[in-house]
Amino acid sequence: MSALAGARAPSLAEIEELADAAFAALPEGFRRLCAGVRIVVDDFPDEETLIEMACESEFDLLGLFRGVGLAQSGEVVTGQMPNAVWLYRRPLLDYWAEHDETLGHLVAHVLIHEIGHHFGLSDDDMARIEDEAEIG
Template sequence: MPDADLNRWSQTMAPSLDDIEALAIAALESLPEPFRGLSAGVTCAVAEFAEDEVLEELGIESPFDLMGLFQGIGMHEAGAVPATGQMPNHVVLYRRAILDYWAEHEETLGAVVSHVLIHEIGHHFGFSDDDMEALEAEAEAEGR
């Protein structure tokens, strides 16, 4: 390996919360219509890890096992217009779990962040985890 490559890596820091957020914003902005418009009210934030209460509620033992979380009421339950006083639907991405996954797989960080974000946005549209797994399997089988 050339010295220039080693020097580049010795100077590189892990992507920050802001870096992950920038990737998430780019993924949101690249959603095709009508999905982009229908998810315009969904807010997105990035945290290091999920809170212990969240992990406990979901029955998840390790914070590295949760890369993202949708919080809110999906469109299929409440319609496209939130009720008065209802907080906007919200997606949280968990930086450390995402970086751990990225380090162990052969995907770009942008692809991992996009996948997690789109998965969580899917909950906004009313898809279950099983629904999304089936859609992903179908897309993979069709070569998309």
């Protein structure tokens, strides 16, 4: 019997564990600057997000930063939702199935990219942070 015969797709909680581990592996100074940024894992983006981001399919978006980034002042105003990074489990799994990288590395990559939006970082900055992190 194949080792994959009993395999199943990782749950929301398991993707959240990967995201938590990836966050913990980020450089300490970077993590400190992320104080108050929530990490949320959901199966798919909601309909409003799909329309707002002009997605053709619910599989088009792997993650999303929502909130006021530090690059835009970072100040929280009354009634504003807290800054959050959304990771979308089903699109992540679909992408993972089609590419040659570990799921942990993919989750970390998307998390770093979305947090990078909070800081207004360039792609080079995000790549450097990803290289510094000890992620699978």
